[in-house]
Amino acid sequence: MPRPPQEFDFWYAVNNTEVLELPRSRLETFGSTLINYRLVTELMDAVGQVRIREGRIQAFRPEILTPQSFLESPLSEGFHSGQAEDFIRWLREHESDLTLLKYGFKIRQETTTESIVHDTVENVVDRVRADLKSKEDPLAALVLGVDEPWEVCLLKLLYEVVRLSAPGNARDLRADPDGTRHEIEKAFRLAANDRSRLAPLAALLTRLGKFKEYEDRFYALVRSHTS
Numbered sequence: 001m002p003r004p005p006q007e008f009d010f011w012y013a014v015n016n017t018e019v020l021e022l023p024r025s026r027l028e029t030f031g032s033t034l035i036n037y038r039l040v041t042e043l044m045d046a047v048g049q050v051r052i053r054e055g056r057i058q059a060f061r062p063e064i065l066t067p068q069s070f071l072e073s074p075l076s077e078g079f080h081s082g083q084a085e086d087f088i089r090w091l092r093e094h095e096s097d098l099t100l101l102k103y104g105f106k107i108r109q110e111t112t113t114e115s116i117v118h119d120t121v122e123n124v125v126d127r128v129r130a131d132l133k134s135k136e137d138p139l140a141a142l143v144l145g146v147d148e149p150w151e152v153c154l155l156k157l158l159y160e161v162v163r164l165s166a167p168g169n170a171r172d173l174r175a176d177p178d179g180t181r182h183e184i185e186k187a188f189r190l191a192a193n194d195r196s197r198l199a200p201l202a203a204l205l206t207r208l209g210k211f212k213e214y215e216d217r218f219y220a221l222v223r224s225h226t227s
Contacts, residue, residue, distance in 0.1 A: 013145065013152035019160050020125065021132060021142035026165035027103070029172035030182040033059040034108075036140045037157060038128050041147040042121050050124045051147060055112035057105055057154060059161070062169050064177065065100035101169060103162055107154060180208055188221065195225045 027033045039053040117124055125144060132140045141161070145153030176182055187204050191197040202218065205211040211218070 009149050010152055013149050014156055017143060017145040017153040017156045019141070019143050019157050021129060021140065022157075022160055022164065023139045023141050025138040026168050027059050027062065027161060029062065029169045030176075030179040031061055034139060035059060035157075035161065036137055037143060037154065038132065038141070039143045039145055039150060039153055040121060040125055040128060041145050041150060041153075043116070044147050048118055048120070049116055050119060050121050051114055051116050052124065052128065053112060053114045053150065056108045057158065058108055059158075060104035060106070062101045062103050062166075062173070064173050065102045101166055101173070103158075105158055107151065180210070184208070184210065184214065188217070191221055192224075198222060198225065 023035055025033075035057045037053075037055060037057060039055075041051050041053070043049040043051060121144070125142070129142055132142055141157055143153050143157050145156075172182075184204065187197070187201045191201045198221070201221075202211070205214050205218065
């Protein structure tokens with residue numbers, strides 16, 4: 001049976017996409033990340049013409065996928081109810097041994113621009129790569145793909161980014177599941193350089209019920225600003 005056209009187009013794009021440059025920085029664990037991509041594609045109906053798309057993809061803060069949220073997610077569709085319950089039971093039993101993460105992404109269409117140049121794709125790739133390196137953007141990516149459906153090329157980029165980021169994100173989340181420690185450390189760094197940030201730091205510690213735990217460190221920071 002022949003594949004439906006949309007399925008054929010999807011796998012055609014996947015198999016003809018190459019991620020040439022990945023972001024040097026991994027995705028943020030406790031915040032969103034903006035990936036700045038350049039996508040180079042040859043026009044399908046013209047010889048010697050190459051399209052360069054430039055835009056941003058927003059990666060949202062990753063979340064730990066609990067056994068219960070897995071059961072409620074589309075990932076569990078296809079399991080019969082008994083099979084799903086058995087799998088969730090297994091996940092709960094091995095929860096300490098693995099961390100499943102959920103990532104969310106948005107292609108920011110309002111930032112997407114494109115241009116067409118008359119040259120070989122090899123020359124265009126070389127120029128774009130050189131331009132990216134000159135900007136030294138740690139979140140820049142370069143992809144060589146197909147002109148249609150070009151969005152699928154970005155999915156392959158996201159797959160590679162997640163593959164490289166997930167181990168570090170998982171370690172961070174296991175150590176600080178709700179991001180409280182990260183938020184406190186960030187507030188301390190701000191207050192260390194700006195006396196006016198001491199009051200917001202104290203308010204944060206109080207709101208989180210952590211003031212007693214960080215009391216000595218807080219007052220040591222206060223004294224450092226008055227000495």
